[in-house]
Amino acid sequence: MKNAPLYTRKAPISSSAAVTSIPLQFGRKSRLPNGENASRTLPEHFPHMAIRSELGGIRTELMSLDFRRSVCTGIRSEFRGIRSELKSLAVVNNLEDAHEQIDTAISTALKESKPVYISISCNLPAIPHPTFSREPVPFSLNPKVSNQRGLEAAVEATLTILSKAVKPVMVGGPKIRVAKAKSAFVELAGTSGYPVAVMPSAKGLVPENLPHFIGTYWGAVSTAFCAEIVESADAYIFAGPIFNDYSSAGYSLLLKKEKAIIVEPDRVIVANGPAFGCVYMKDFLQALAKRIKKNTTAYENYRRIFVPHGQPLESAPKEPLRVNILFKHIQNLLSGNTAVIAETGDSWFNCQKLKLPEGCGYEFQMQYGSIGWSVGATLGYAQAATDKRVIACIGDGSFQVTAQDVSTMIRCGQNTIIFLINNGGYTIEVEIHDGPYNVIKNWNYTGLVDAIHNNEGNCWTAKVTCEEELKDAIETATGPKHDCLCFIEVIVHKDDTSKELLEWGSRVSAANSRLPNPQ
The missing domain is CATH 3.40.50.1220 (TPP-binding domain)
Incomplete structure (x- = not known):
């Protein structure tokens, strides 16, 4: 083929790089798929390419028209707003230098381990151009050598x-x-x-x-x-x-x-x-x-x-489920073929106490304390690490921020086990700064996931309130429903938190309450 459209370009993307396609709306702040500001959630040290797709990049001829001036000004301001967070910003509004801009951005992401942003005008991707018909040059990075x-x-x-x-x-x-x-x-x-x-x-x-x-x-x-x-x-x-x-x-x-x-x-x-x-x-x-x-x-x-760790008290028959009992059973699920995703909140502290077998994956984000990040992270991890079964521990408040990603998990046929820990509020926020805003509207979480499932794909849900029900749910998730996305809603008391959260919350609250330094 003499000419090839831009979208056929095969970029030499490393397996260690992440790519996010962002079909943004005109005039809105840059947001990632989980709803967070791009400038807040792009990792500080990770080769991440945020690609504004066909739906989001403004058409080339509208960039200079007066009647869209306010829109275009907003787009340019948006770029300026996130520019300081990026190592490279490529705004592709013509095909003559698109090849160079895209390759430069991708190369920068891989070399610097920093996020880059590529915006492509929506009327360009399907237009053929000679520069995209060439075979891509093999990409190689020169090793960094110390002085x-x-x-x-x-x-x-x-x-x-x-x-x-x-x-x-x-x-x-x-x-x-x-x-x-x-x-x-x-x-x-x-x-x-x-x-x-x-x-x-x-x-x-x-x-x-x-x-x-x-x-x-x-x-x-x-x-x-x-x-x-x-x-x-x-x-x-x-x-x-x-x-x-x-x-x-x-x-x-x-x-x-x-x-x-x-x-x-x-x-x-x-x-x-x-x-x-x-x-x-x-x-x-x-x-x-x-x-x-x-x-x-x-x-x-x-x-x-050193004194070995103790074990949680045994539960009485049908006793309301405690968080420490839940994590005792999660510990027994772990192997080299599993991976743990720990959501922001009390799961930070409970998952830290898990002993990871050799080969067990673990992801934990605390640079920004971004609630809800783990739902999208679970989706991405399970899609990439097909040799592992992902076990996600997510609080109810966090889940409400990004619940829609479960739909894609089902569509992609993932077999993640999600433990939705329902304690009726933003528990970590209660320990830092309590107030009525930390009480959230309770959802029928299993009903929501069942509605998303809609009898299409493999998905199984359960709601547990005691250890006996938890054991049955785990046995089902690891047995007959092994190939399904398993969503287990765990009902616990609103004050059932780890001692570490109580201590940490008090210290962070004290730090947040310090008087400002004299100017």
């Missing part, structure tokens, strides 16, 4: 600190993923002998069967005995951390910067002093692993104070 002298200096400075430390520790953060440094982090953990913890949003990135794994470090709501070991250490390596109000439990972490080695994806900061740029995390961790001296003192201290 060798900077790398050596960073390792030397780090070893100087660690050689003086008696009980150092390691903590993994969420940026390990974008730095592609998971294996390097595990290698260093093995050679150092240090206790290994993860920040809450890094759960699932580090194997929990590592010999010296001690759990989640989250300040006052950490895994038992984890915070005591981390905060009493005389040196700590933080690989890819994000310290914000949520991950620091209201900025209440008892850490000292002069004891910390902060390893970012592209730089290393040693003891709140020298910063070594152009040093990539993977290279640094591998180089440090070759020279570090083994020190198991902190882990031996952990072993001395």
